[in-house]
Amino acid sequence: MAFTHNLGFPRIGARRELKFALESYWRGESSLDALKATGAALRQRHWQEQAGLDLVPVGDFSFYDQVLDMSFTLGNLPERVQGFEGDALDNTFRVARGRSAASAEAHADCCGGVAAGEMTKWFDTNYHYIVPEFTADTVFRLDASRLLAQLAESQAQGVRAKPVIVGPVTYLALGKAKDGSDRLALLPQLLTVYAELLETLATEGVEWVQIDEPILVTELDADWRHAFETAYHQLKSCRVKLLLATYFGQLAENQYLAANLPVAGLHVDAINGRDDVLPLIGLLPAHKVLSLGVINGRNIWKTDLTTVLDWLEPLAERLGDRLWIAPSCSLLHVPVDLASEEKLDPELKSWLAFARQKLDELAVLATALNQGRAAVAEPLAANQAALAARRASPRVHNPRVQAAVARIDAHLGRRESHYAQRAPKQAERLRLPAYPTTTIGSFPQTAEIRQARADFKAGRLDVAAYKAAMQAEIARAVREQETLGLDVLVHGEAERNDMVEYFGEQLDGYAFSQFGWVQSYGSRCVKPPILFGDISRPNPMTVEWITYAQSLTDTPMKGMLTGPVTILNWSFVRDDQPRSLSCKQLALAIREEVLDLESAGVSIIQIDEAALREGLPLRKAQWKGYLDWAVESFRITANGVRDETQIHTHMCYSEFNDIIEAIAGMDADVITIETSRSDMELLDAFDDFNYPNEIGPGVYDIHSPNIPNEAHIVQLMQKAAERIPPERLWVNPDCGLKTRQWAEVIPALRNMVAAAQRLRSPV
Numbered sequence: 001m002a003f004t005h006n007l008g009f010p011r012i013g014a015r016r017e018l019k020f021a022l023e024s025y026w027r028g029e030s031s032l033d034a035l036k037a038t039g040a041a042l043r044q045r046h047w048q049e050q051a052g053l054d055l056v057p058v059g060d061f062s063f064y065d066q067v068l069d070m071s072f073t074l075g076n077l078p079e080r081v082q083g084f085e086g087d088a089l090d091n092t093f094r095v096a097r098g099r100s101a102a103s104a105e106a107h108a109d110c111c112g113g114v115a116a117g118e119m120t121k122w123f124d125t126n127y128h129y130i131v132p133e134f135t136a137d138t139v140f141r142l143d144a145s146r147l148l149a150q151l152a153e154s155q156a157q158g159v160r161a162k163p164v165i166v167g168p169v170t171y172l173a174l175g176k177a178k179d180g181s182d183r184l185a186l187l188p189q190l191l192t193v194y195a196e197l198l199e200t201l202a203t204e205g206v207e208w209v210q211i212d213e214p215i216l217v218t219e220l221d222a223d224w225r226h227a228f229e230t231a232y233h234q235l236k237s238c239r240v241k242l243l244l245a246t247y248f249g250q251l252a253e254n255q256y257l258a259a260n261l262p263v264a265g266l267h268v269d270a271i272n273g274r275d276d277v278l279p280l281i282g283l284l285p286a287h288k289v290l291s292l293g294v295i296n297g298r299n300i301w302k303t304d305l306t307t308v309l310d311w312l313e314p315l316a317e318r319l320g321d322r323l324w325i326a327p328s329c330s331l332l333h334v335p336v337d338l339a340s341e342e343k344l345d346p347e348l349k350s351w352l353a354f355a356r357q358k359l360d361e362l363a364v365l366a367t368a369l370n371q372g373r374a375a376v377a378e379p380l381a382a383n384q385a386a387l388a389a390r391r392a393s394p395r396v397h398n399p400r401v402q403a404a405v406a407r408i409d410a411h412l413g414r415r416e417s418h419y420a421q422r423a424p425k426q427a428e429r430l431r432l433p434a435y436p437t438t439t440i441g442s443f444p445q446t447a448e449i450r451q452a453r454a455d456f457k458a459g460r461l462d463v464a465a466y467k468a469a470m471q472a473e474i475a476r477a478v479r480e481q482e483t484l485g486l487d488v489l490v491h492g493e494a495e496r497n498d499m500v501e502y503f504g505e506q507l508d509g510y511a512f513s514q515f516g517w518v519q520s521y522g523s524r525c526v527k528p529p530i531l532f533g534d535i536s537r538p539n540p541m542t543v544e545w546i547t548y549a550q551s552l553t554d555t556p557m558k559g560m561l562t563g564p565v566t567i568l569n570w571s572f573v574r575d576d577q578p579r580s581l582s583c584k585q586l587a588l589a590i591r592e593e594v595l596d597l598e599s600a601g602v603s604i605i606q607i608d609e610a611a612l613r614e615g616l617p618l619r620k621a622q623w624k625g626y627l628d629w630a631v632e633s634f635r636i637t638a639n640g641v642r643d644e645t646q647i648h649t650h651m652c653y654s655e656f657n658d659i660i661e662a663i664a665g666m667d668a669d670v671i672t673i674e675t676s677r678s679d680m681e682l683l684d685a686f687d688d689f690n691y692p693n694e695i696g697p698g699v700y701d702i703h704s705p706n707i708p709n710e711a712h713i714v715q716l717m718q719k720a721a722e723r724i725p726p727e728r729l730w731v732n733p734d735c736g737l738k739t740r741q742w743a744e745v746i747p748a749l750r751n752m753v754a755a756a757q758r759l760r761s762p763v
């Protein structure tokens with residue numbers, strides 16, 4: 001009998017109910033009780049939707065982030081929030097979001113002002129977690145209240161509960177020792193708290209606990225491998241059965257380690273780690289369960305159920321009751337329900353599966369394994385028909401695009417001259433001062449902008465009125481920037497719902513959903529567009545907005561585009577061709593936009609590649625292959641322009657040490673990056689490499705509502721100038737300003753411009 005379970009369900013809600021409840025609570029418009037009631041209602045609904053499974057995840061629900069929740073469960077609270085006397089949920093929000101000094105006054109009685117915890121991406125996904133903070137003095141102390149409350153709630157609802165927790169080794173690996181101490185030194189004490197937690201769950205009647213250790217799909221050094229041995233030998237006497245869950249890739253050289261840890265079961269990603277499965281069956285002790293993640297938890301395509309069954313049936317023969325099946329990873333990374341989509345083309349829709357549909361697929365597989373394929377002949381036939389239609393569909397294949405990709409040669413990615421020859425021509429054209437000031441692209445996406453777009457999409461606003469509303473926002477952004485005295489302006493991106501979805505909506509080969517939201521961090525969501533076919537650009541996508549913005553001012557206006565690698569990495573992409581090929585198609589399409597902007601007289605074009613570094617494979621051994629095609633794609637996009645046209649790129653993450661050669665290989669004239677939080681030390685990588693082009697090291701952190709002061713910015717830029725020649729430095733924030741308010745942006749940029757002026761003529 002194959003047994004079914006799930007690793008996690010999207011918690012944001014099919015209509016983003018959690019997002020709206022959170023934001024309403026944060027604005028002070030609803031109570032904490034109302035927020036908690038929304039959480040409970042979502043959990044109940046999600047458990048009902050998973051009721052067909054043999055085991056259902058519990059504890060995967062989080063009001064903000066599951067890693068932050070784990071920190072609270074382990075009593076690992078940053079010192080700055082310890083001793084808080086209010087509700088624990090408010091305290092998690094304090095760590096997650098911080099409290100500005102200004103709001104500290106208003107919140108003096110409840111939560112006071114605190115710095116937000118650092119946020120970083122969860123493995124190679126677009127989900128971001130709050131980084132656990134450690135010091136050598138960290139002491140863990142169990143607080144199982146959140147998990148026990150969710151468990152009790154699920155038990156009262158008759159749910160076959162399998163609590164889900166982050167495992168101890170992954171928890172340590174994902175955190176940061178703020179004092180540079182050795183995180184692994186904390187393992188022994190951490191394990192006593194994990195043992196206590198597991199014992200508590202056993203007392204509550206829990207049989208299985210899913211303990212997530214995705215770090216096992218990365219390259220581990222001897223100390224971390226040893227930590228796994230220590231951890232699971234210490235936990236082996238606990239009374240619950242542990243299902244050690246790995247996902248997002250291959251175990252590869254960690255197979256033996258994973259197979260032999262003393263746990264009751266192992267879950268592996270049978271999509272990205274398919275090659276692990278046969279060796280693992282050989283390695284796995286005979287009493288252990290093997291859970292195979294056979295439904296892709298990272299994309300939105302229907303599973304080829306017949307092919308999976310062809311592969312699974314012999315394994316089921318061998319494993320018998322020891323075989324469990326599940327999605328490859330938590331379904332957090334896919335939208336909730338395809339049935340909500342009323343506007344998707346019916347043929348395309350017939351190729352897709354969101355979270356609920358993925359669980360239906362799992363049920364079909366289990367029935368086929370347990371009762372024979374005949375018991376599910378109809379759904380299997382329908383599945384085959386949909387996949388055959390997708391394979392043959394002319395809408396997927398465009399011979400013109402394929403021919404253009406086949407014609408790509410080295411010449412396409414090469415600029416006319418080297419940077420040293422381009423730079424004076426650009427300087428002559430742009431006539432910028434030293435330390436030129438600019439921003440990264442977006443200005444606040446106000447409620448009015450979002451409302452206008454919602455009205456436009458719902459047909460309550462016609463094209464002309466929508467265009468006028470967006471032009472008014474652009475005009476406002478231009479006015480504000482001129483008043484501030486910035487040297488290179490941006491149009492502000494008012495017309496963009498998102499830096500990726502906006503382009504997906506306009507490219508052929510892409511589809512977009514109405515409700516396909518996926519959590520990015522906290523209450524913030526993205527709606528990744530669906531790349532289903534060969535990509536082409538039927539019409540210019542940005543030229544009208546940028547030329548309108550330029551028509552309002554004589555100051556240079558940057559054209560603003562998202563690059564092919566970022567569009568690819570933040571979309572749901574094809575599984576029927578290599579990512580590198582889809583990326584080249586995107587590169588050709590965005591290149592056309594670059595050339596149209598240039599023809600329209602735009603002198604500076606920024607091509608954001610926020611996700612280029614983010615998209616690095618989890619295993620370093622695969623980095624080179626990825627960087628080769630990613631950098632080539634960027635070059636194809638950017639490098640068809642004349643010497644006089646200045647190409648900028650932007651990356652809002654900062655660790656470039658390992659990939660500086662690839663960054664230099666992109667050959668952008670200017671790169672703007674995040675550096676403020678590291679006190680400019682991250683520029684060392686550029687300095688050591690003798691990075692030859694211009695750099696805008698971010699001088700203030702846009703994630704914080706705090707207003708940077710002029711002296712601090714001057715100080716940061718002076719540090720930058722110790723590493724990079726001043727004539728190659730720009731002054732800009734770390735990233736775009738879309739999540740901020742104008743009341744924060746204006747004083748911050750005023751100080752930034754004043755700092756640049758001071759740097760130009762020091763007294």
Ligand SMILES: CN1c2c(nc(N)[nH]c2=O)NC[C@@H]1CNc1ccc(C(=O)N[C@@H](CCC(=O)N[C@@H](CCC(=O)N[C@@H](CCC(=O)O)C(=O)O)C(=O)O)C(=O)O)cc1
Pocket residue numbers: 126445447449450451453454496497498499500501520521523524525526527570610739
């Ligand atoms: C740089 N980041 C990005 C990532 N990935 C992307 N695809 N895009 C990114 O920018 N990954 C890493 C980081 C993550 N950072 C963020 C930052 C901010 C957001 C965010 O603000 N998301 C918005 C949704 C944006 C959007 O698509 N808006 C649409 C729809 C707006 C909407 O909800 N409309 C309402 C009606 C109007 C209203 O009441 O407001 C509705 O439809 O019901 C738009 O502007 O048209 C968010 O709200 O979560 C995400 C990632």
Ligand SMILES: N[C@@H](CCS)C(=O)O
Pocket residue numbers: 440441442499560608610650652735736737738
């Ligand atoms: N141009 C984009 C880049 C974000 S990474 C923005 O400013 O929002």
Ligand SMILES: [Zn+2]
Pocket residue numbers: 440610650651652734735736
């Ligand atoms: Zn950015």
